[in-house]
Each structure stands twice: as C-alpha cells, then as structure tokens.
C-alpha cells in the first residue's frame with residue numbers, strides 16, 4: 302500500500318462534446334497555447350495534488366497521448382460509456398482506492414479557470430470542514446447549466462439540472478460551474494447512493510449535494526468573483542468567445558508589466574509566450590508556443606512568431622517565423638520567412654522576400670532582398686546580394702555553404718553547396734558558384750558579355766524598341782556625328798550594393 306493521499310484532482314474529460322461537431326475530442330481543441338484540458342490541468346497544477354486522475358472516454362487514445370505529453374504524471378482512467386458525471390467520478394476514485402483527504406473535481410472544458418480560484422475554493426472547503434463545496438457563479442445567461450438552489454436561509458439545498466428544474470428554479474441565475482471540492486470519504490459514500498432517476502437517465506455528480514444535505518452533512522457554496530472564469534465550452538462559437546476573453550486577459554497582463562500593445566483586439570499571445578518590458582507589439586501580431594520577445598523589440602504589424610526568440614531591440618515586420626532566433630538589434634522583414642534553426646546574430650538583417658532555414662546569419666550580416674538561405678553559415682558583416690540562392694539540395698542530400706566574414710556576394714548568384722566563399726572574398730553578380738573562392742579573391746562564373754549591334758532594328762522592326770533604338774541612333778549621330786558604341790571589356794562588378 303502506498304502513502305495516503307492528501308489531495309487528489311479529478312478532471313472529467315470523457316464526454317464527446319457533440320456540439321463541437323469535430324473529429325477531435327472537445328477537450329483537445331486548442332486555445333492560445335494549450336488545449337482546453339491543458340488549461341484545466343495548468344490551473345490545478347499548483348494544488349500539488351498527490352494524484353491527478355483524468356477520466357477519458359471519447360477519443361481516449363488521443364487524449365491519453367496528449368496527457369503523456371503535457372501531464373505525464375496524470376493517470377488516465379477509461380470511462381467506456383458516458384453514464385454521467387457521477388459515474389465518471391466513481392470510476393476515477395476506484396482507480397485511487399488509497400486516496401483520502403480532499404478531492405477537487407473539475408469539468409475538462411472550463412479553460413479560463415484560474416489557479417487562485419481553485420485555491421480559494423479548496424481553502425474555503427477545507428477551512429469549513431465541509432463534506433462538499435461547489436464553485437458557483439452569478440451569470441447573465443444561465444441557459445443549459447445546473448442551478449444552485451438555496452433555502453430561505455441561503456444555505457445550499459440542492460443542484461438541479463436545467464432540464465429537471467421547475468420554472469422557478471430555471472429563473473435562478475446562480476449556476477454550478479462544474480468545479481467542486483469534496484471530502485473524499487464522504488464523497489465515496491454518497492456516490493454509491495446516486496440514482497439515474499432524471500431526464501437523461503444518468504448518474505449526476507450534482508445529486509451528491511442533495512444527498513449530503515439530507516444526511517445533515519455540511520456543504521458549502523463558494524461564489525467565483527468573476528463568472529467569466531467558469532464559462533464552459535460546448536461549441537465552436539463559445540470556443541471563439543473564450544479565445545477572445547483569454548486574449549484580453551493575457552494582453553492586459555502583459556501591458557501591466559510594461560509591454561506596449563498597439564491593438565489588443567488583433568494581438569494574440571499564447572499563454573506560453575513571454576514578452577519583455579518596453580517591447581512594442583503592433584497590430585495583427587501572433588506570438589505562439591515558446592516565443593520570447595525581448596525588451597524594446599518591435600514586432601508587427603502582421604507578424605506570426607512560433608517558438609521563436611526575438612532579442613532585445615530587434616524589429617520584425619510583416620513576417621512569419623517558426624523555431625527561429627533573432628539576435629539583439631537585428632532586423633527582419635517586411636515579408637521574411639524564418640524557418641527552424643534560422644539564427645540571426647545581433648544586428649543582422651534579413652529583408653524582403655527572404656527565406657532562411659537552418660542557417661546562421663552573422664553579426665551585422667545582411668541578406669536584404671529576394672533570397673533563399675538554406676543550410677548556410679554567413680560570417681560577420683557579409684553582404685548577400687539580391688536574389689542569391691543557397692543551393693543546398695542535390696535531390697538526395699542537403700549540403701552546407703559557408704560565407705566568410707566581410708564577404709560580398711553579388712546579385713543573382715547561386716551558391717551550389719557544398720561551397721565556401723572565403724573571408725573578404727567577392728562573388729560577381731550572376732555567378733553560379735560550385736568551387737570555393739579563396740579569401741580576398743573574386744569568384745566569377747558568368748560568360749563574357751557580347752553585344753550584337755543593330756539586332757533590334759533587323760529582328761524586331763516596327764516595335765516600340767525598334768522605334769526607340771532608331772531615335773537613339775539618330776540622336777547619337779546628331780550629337781557626335783557617329784553611332785554610339787558599347788565599350789569593350791566592361792568591368793565586372795558585384796552589383797549587390799543596395800540601400
């Protein structure tokens with residue numbers, strides 16, 4: 302026999318959530334960084350329960366797999382048939398025969414519940430030595446919820462489901478939030494006496510309250526300070542409503558720590574993300590997963606960051622990043638795509654229509670326009686010209702490219718990996734490089750330029766170009782007394798200088 306348990310948490314998550322109309326079990330629907338179930342487990346986490354039991358049923362395998370990820374210490378207990386919340390709790394407690402003390406039961410679909418509220422419920426319950434305490438709330442619209450029925454002295458008499466309630470009871474606006482604390486021994490005894498004599502023919506956990514009251518046991522009602530915390534989720538419209546409420550709660554908390562959020566209505570921050578002081582989030586910004594935005598960084602408008610770390614004073618504008626790191630003072634976008642293991646060192650620049658994957662962009666290095674950087678190491682202060690492609694894939698394997706410190710890669714260049722451009726080397730615009738360029742050398746692979754005089758007039762007569770060429774020829778003759786000629790041996794230049 303193991304030690305007696307002082308606190309047990311039971312989460313009810315076996316229901317189908319029919320009205321979600323989803324292949325995904327209701328409790329696995331995501332809400333700003335956690336599933337509905339994940340939020341409930343997070344709220345209960347600080348209770349430090351000896352055991353956490355999650356009752357699974359519909360989509361049991363999926364829910365179990367999720368639990369293994371987010372709450373490996375929790376025990377999943379199968380309720381093969383959903384015969385009611387009372388039945389579900391009975392099965393959960395059968396799995397922990399040695400448990401004693403307090404059991405906290407939470408419906409799996411109340412994601413806005415706060416730890417402080419669960420704590421207050423448990424403190425009130427344990428402080429009064431009650432047999433059972435229910436979390437209640439006054440709500441504007443109690444439709445579909447169980448009602449708290451009190452006697453003339455204001456003491457709890459029973460909890461009645463709406464479908465079993467009299468018209469007078471239906472008029473009550475104090476509802477059962479589906480969150481309770483029980484004395485475990487007395488709960489076990491009462492669960493054995495539940496009937497299925499109700500409109501749904503189910504064992505109702507809520508009937509335990511009436512049974513305890515009849516037996517003269519002390520029961521309590523703890524009223525939530527903010528009814529929003531008790532909102533459940535039954536369909537996708539409610540889910541969207543909860544998402545907005547949680548968004549506002551999260552945004553408000555960050556603003557109070559010193560983050561500027563220019564448009565809170567379009568800024569969506571997962572509960573798992575972090576934003577440091579004096580960061581500025583512009584409109585349409587989403588911070589997801591383990592994203593961190595550093596102090597004084599400016600993110601947005603129109604930015605999605607997933608599991609991405611943005612350093613202090615960096616800027617990210619109209620871009621998408623996943624699994625990336627943006628160094629201090631670095632600049633990203635507009636319209637950049639940073640993929641996993643894109644690592645920008647401090648003051649690096651990744652500009653417009655640039656994609657970076659599994660690459661280091663060195664301190665102060667620049668990739669300003671229209672480029673793909675894959676599997677590369679770019680040295681400090683290197684300059685990568687517009688439309689440079691790091692050709693990393695040969696159809697079978699990926700290869701790396703190294704560009705040394707202070708190197709200068711001209712526009713429209715293919716760096717065919719594996720290849721190395723040495724420190725301080727130049728690569729001529731339009732090259733397709735497959736051999737290394739030594740430090741300080743110029744690498745060129747393009748063919749010399751050839752001009753065929755008079756080609757347009759001969760081959761495209763009557764076109765706009767032909768007319769312009771004719772005009773230029775006449776003007777040239779007028780000015781210099783002879784036709785203009787192209788200079789031979791035009792200098793090769795990098796052509797990557799940009800502002």
Ligand code: UD1
Pocket residue numbers: 313314315316317356358380382383384385386387388389408409410445446447448460461462476477478479504505506507533
């Ligand atoms: C329940 C309460 C109601 C309360 C409401 C708050 C009962 C009888 N009624 O009603 O008083 O106002 O919650 O949201 O408890 N579940 C199981 N196994 C089952 C049945 C349900 O695990 O056999 C789980 C569901 O997955 C869900 C939770 O229990 O997470 C509540 O079940 P649900 O059917 O939504 O109960 P409500 O009708 O909302």
Ligand code: CA
Pocket residue numbers: 410533534535
């Ligand atoms: Ca419900």
